[in-house]
Each structure stands twice: as structure tokens, then as C-alpha cells.
Amino acid sequence: MSPAGAPGPLDVRIARKRVASVAGLEVEILSNLAFRLDAGEVGALIGPSGCGKSTAMRIVAGLDSAFEGAVARPQGPLGMVFQEPRLLPWRSVEDNIRLAAPDIGEAEFAALLKRLSLADHRAHFPSELSLGLARRVALARAFAVRPSLLLLDEPFVSLDAPLARALRGELLALVGERAVTTVLVTHDVEEAIRLADRIFVLSPRPARVIGEIRVRPPREGMSAAEARSIKADIDALSP
Amino acid sequence: MAARLLSLLSLLALWIVAARFGDPRHLPGPLAVFAAMGKAAASGELFAAMAITMARVAASFLLAMAAGAALGYAMGRRALVDRLADPWVVVLLNLPALVIIVLLYIWAGLNEAAAIAAVALNKLPNATVTIREGARALDPALDEMARAFAFSPWKRLRHVVLPQLAPYIAAATRSGLSLVWKIVLVVELIGRPNGVGFEINEAFQLFDVAMLLAYALPFTAAMLVVEALVVQPFERHVSRWRPRPA
Numbered sequence: 001m002s003p004a005g006a007p008g009p010l011d012v013r014i015a016r017k018r019v020a021s022v023a024g025l026e027v028e029i030l031s032n033l034a035f036r037l038d039a040g041e042v043g044a045l046i047g048p049s050g051c052g053k054s055t056a057m058r059i060v061a062g063l064d065s066a067f068e069g070a071v072a073r074p075q076g077p078l079g080m081v082f083q084e085p086r087l088l089p090w091r092s093v094e095d096n097i098r099l100a101a102p103d104i105g106e107a108e109f110a111a112l113l114k115r116l117s118l119a120d121h122r123a124h125f126p127s128e129l130s131l132g133l134a135r136r137v138a139l140a141r142a143f144a145v146r147p148s149l150l151l152l153d154e155p156f157v158s159l160d161a162p163l164a165r166a167l168r169g170e171l172l173a174l175v176g177e178r179a180v181t182t183v184l185v186t187h188d189v190e191e192a193i194r195l196a197d198r199i200f201v202l203s204p205r206p207a208r209v210i211g212e213i214r215v216r217p218p219r220e221g222m223s224a225a226e227a228r229s230i231k232a233d234i235d236a237l238s239p
Numbered sequence: 240m241a242a243r244l245l246s247l248l249s250l251l252a253l254w255i256v257a258a259r260f261g262d263p264r265h266l267p268g269p270l271a272v273f274a275a276m277g278k279a280a281a282s283g284e285l286f287a288a289m290a291i292t293m294a295r296v297a298a299s300f301l302l303a304m305a306a307g308a309a310l311g312y313a314m315g316r317r318a319l320v321d322r323l324a325d326p327w328v329v330v331l332l333n334l335p336a337l338v339i340i341v342l343l344y345i346w347a348g349l350n351e352a353a354a355i356a357a358v359a360l361n362k363l364p365n366a367t368v369t370i371r372e373g374a375r376a377l378d379p380a381l382d383e384m385a386r387a388f389a390f391s392p393w394k395r396l397r398h399v400v401l402p403q404l405a406p407y408i409a410a411a412t413r414s415g416l417s418l419v420w421k422i423v424l425v426v427e428l429i430g431r432p433n434g435v436g437f438e439i440n441e442a443f444q445l446f447d448v449a450m451l452l453a454y455a456l457p458f459t460a461a462m463l464v465v466e467a468l469v470v471q472p473f474e475r476h477v478s479r480w481r482p483r484p485a
Contacts, residue, residue, distance in 0.1 A: 061387050063386055077389070078387060079388075080384075080388070084380065086383075086384040088381065088398060090480035091398065099390070099394065099398055125480050127480070127481070145388065
């Protein structure tokens with residue numbers, strides 16, 4: 001699975017993460033949350049909403065260093081897709097992508113836009129885009145940096161089902177081609193089964209990994225029975 | 240547009256009527272003022288005075304905006320800086336412009352530096368408070384995005400922070416320019432040997448209202464032109480990405 005010269009595995013060991021609650025008390029939201037992905041693997045973090053998945057993701061991204069533990073990231077650029085597209089509203093689609101990935105060449109840039117059906121929207125501003133299109137731009141931006149680690153925080157939440165399905169297909173193809181180590185946060189079991197090599201099931205707060213399930217590729221060609229059995233495994237683990 | 244023109248014309252008509260029936264020494268008619276303006280322009284004094292006053296407006300405005308933006312940004316981002324600097328800003332905000340001007344002239348002497356500093360200090364707290372609001376309203380989600388994609392500090396400032404601050408900078412510019420040019424005239428009147436404010440004081444001493452208006456009107460017109468040709472286009476430029484209201 002790992003390509004030659006891979007930038008190393010992702011090794012996440014969060015011993016403890018506390019935040020101040022509204023009442024001023026310290027609340028522990030992550031406790032012994034640990035998982036590991038080899039280079040090029042896709043891992044899904046799945047758990048009840050509000051269990052601290054996004055907090056874990058911010059720690060993995062290096063955006064939050066106030067925790068006990070250690071995170072070893074693959075060497076190289078980080079690509080991230082947040083729950084909201086987080087585009088710069090005063091910049092065009094093209095500028096939004098190029099600001100994050102200044103080194104991308106025109107051919108690669110054009111190909112990426114085409115892949116994500118964004119070719120007609122190059123010069124548009126984020127206010128002119130639908131949510132689905134804006135999410136595509138966020139995906140394009142994350143891939144444009146040629147990431148060695150890709151973090152996707154519920155990238156398809158609040159999209160209607162057919163659109164989410166289409167985007168998931170595009171994402172799957174891109175991830176497969178690039179062999180990039182990917183962490184996907186989701187509360188959608190189907191999405192996790194469809195996209196991930198490994199699924200890590202999280203407990204409610206304070207979140208920890210209560211089970212790991214390996215999904216055997218090819219994911220696309222998985223039979224309904226296999227998918228059902230994995231889903232049953234996850235349901236058995238879920239509290 | 241037509242209503243505005245009508246309003247301006249009625250003002251002119253009122254001026255002519257008042258000059259006709261009043262004491263011409265107190266209020267000379269438009270023709271007398273234009274004659275005085277022509278005389279001041281022909282001697283070059285009008286343009287020299289306007290140029291030096293404009294230079295003072297520009298210098299004190301830029302100084303106040305730069306210092307106010309830096310201080311306001313720091314106060315908006317860091318609670319400690321805000322707590323430390325806020326009482327100073329409140330004091331400056333409420334100190335009459337005249338007090339600041341006179342104090343600086345006494346402390347630093349009747350010189351150019353004191354004049355510029357006095358105007359800048361009068362404008363500084365307004366700029367600071369406005370930019371502080373902007374810094375408080377910065378979107379943390381975009382900041383996080385910039386960090387995730389490893390934007391350099393310069394790139395973050397230029398592409399993430401400044402565009403968010405731009406409407407606040409535009410507001411501070413608009414209110415600041417009109418404040419600064421009025422205070423510059425007072426500073427010149429009290430302690431400078433040249434400039435529009437100085438000439439107005441001369442006219443006051445001579446009780447020469449035609450000369451007073453001959454300096455005041457072109458300068459006011461020039462500031463309106465700056466507002467229309469610089470400030471308003473800047474405001475439109477920084478908000479061009481916003482969706483137009485339907």
C-alpha cells in the first residue's frame with residue numbers, strides 16, 4: 001500500500017485534552033485517543049456528534065498544541081477540509097486555491113479543476129457559489145498543495161444525499177490516485193465504509209478509540225453483505 | 240441630483256441676497272470673494288498656503304492612521320494590551336483638541352513636529368477604537384485555515400487580515416480625514432507662520448471676510464475632491480467582493 005519514499009506514518013497519541021467549560025471548570029474531552037495510519041492509508045474517525053472529533057482533528061493538524069501526548073505527522077504539506085468551506089470571500093476560486101498552493105503549475109491546476117467540475121467557476125467569488133461548489137473548491141485547495149497528510153472534517157455534512165454521494169466518489173478517486181494518508185471525520189457509517197481502509201470507532205466524551213475495523217479494498221466493489229457485516233461490527237462497538 | 244443642485248443654487252441665492260442687504264464688510268458677495276480669490280491665486284499665495292496645509296493634513300493623517308491601526312489591532316487581539324491602553328485612549332478621546340494643541344506647543348515649542356503631532360494625537364484615538372472593533376471581528380475560522388495551509392505571516396496579513404479590516408480602515412479614513420483637516424487649520428491659526436489656517440487668522444485680524452472666504456472655500460472644495468476621488472473609490476474597491484444587494 002505504501003508507495004516508495006513515503007513520508008512516514010501518522011501516529012496520534014493524545015493522552016488527554018481538557019477545555020474550560022462555560023462554568024469555568026476543566027472538562028476532559030479526549031482521553032487516550034490513539035490511532036495509527038501507514039503512509040497512503042485512509043482512516044475514518046467515527047463517533048457520536050459532540051464527542052470531540054473536531055478537537056482531535058485540530059490537534060492532528062497542529063492547530064491546537066494545548067494537549068498531553070504526541071502526534072507524529074508525515075513529512076510534507078498538510079491539506080485540510082474543514083466542516084465549512086472556509087474560503088476567502090474577497091478572492092476568486094482560482095486565487096483561493098493558488099494562495100494555498102503557490103507552486104501548482106497551470107496544467108495540474110486546470111486538471112484538478114476539471115476533475116472537481118470547477119473549470120467554469122475559476123473566476124467566481126465564493127459568494128457566487130452554492131455550498132456544494134464551495135466544498136469542491138475546499139477539496140481542490142486541499143489537493144492542490146499535494147498533501148502528504150489530508151484531513152477531512154465532515155466534508156460533506158449538510159449536503160443533500162445525491163450531491164454528497166457524487167462528491168464522495170470524486171474524493172475516493174482522488175485519494176486513490178494520490179495515495180495520500182487521509183483522516184476522515186464523520187458520523188456517517190456508510191461514508192466511512194466507502195472511503196476508509198481503517199475505521200476507528202470513538203466513545204462519547206471523553207473520546208477514546210474503542211475499536212478498530214479494517215476495511216478490505218476494493219471498497220467500491222464491496223458487496224452489500226460485506227458492507228452490512230462491517231456496519232454490524234461498528235454498531236456492536238458503538239455505545 | 241437635481242435636488243442637490245437646487246439646494247446649492249438656493250444657498251448661493253441666499254448669499255447674494257444677504258450680501259446685498261447686509262453690511263458688505265461682514266458678508267461680501269460672491270463676486271467680491273472671487274475677486275479676492277483671483278488676487279490670492281495670482282500672487283501664488285493661495286496655492287502655497289493650500290499646498291502646505293495639505294501636506295500637514297497628509298502627514299498627520301498618515302501618522303495617526305498608522306499608529307492607530309497598529310495600536311487598535313494589538314488592543315483588539317490581546318486582552319492585556321486592551322486593558323493597559325484603554326484608559327489612555329479614553330482620556331485622549333475626551334481631551335478637547337485645543338488642549339492637546341496648546342499643551343504640545345508649550346512642551347515642544349511652536350514647530351512643525353509639535354503641529355503634526357498635535358493633529359495626529361487628536362485623530363489617534365478614533366482610529367484606534369475603530370480598528371480595534373475590526374480586529375475583534377476577525378474570523379478565527381479563516382485564521383485557522385491560513386495556519387493549516389502554512390500561510391506566511393505576510394501572506395496572512397495581506398490576504399486574510401487586511402481584507403477583513405478594510406471596511407474599518409475605510410470608516411476610520413472617512414471620519415478621520417474630515418476631522419484632521421479641520422484641526423490642522425486650528426493648529427496653523429495658533430502656532431504656524433503659513434498655511435490656510437494662518438491666512439484665515441490674518442484675514443480675521445484685518446476683519447477681511449472676502450479674504451477669509453477666498454482661502455476657506457477653495458480649501459474646502461479641495462478636501463471634497465479628495466473625498467470623492469480617493470476615499471470613496473477606496474471604499475468601493477475594498478468592498479467589491481461583497482455580493483450586491485438585489
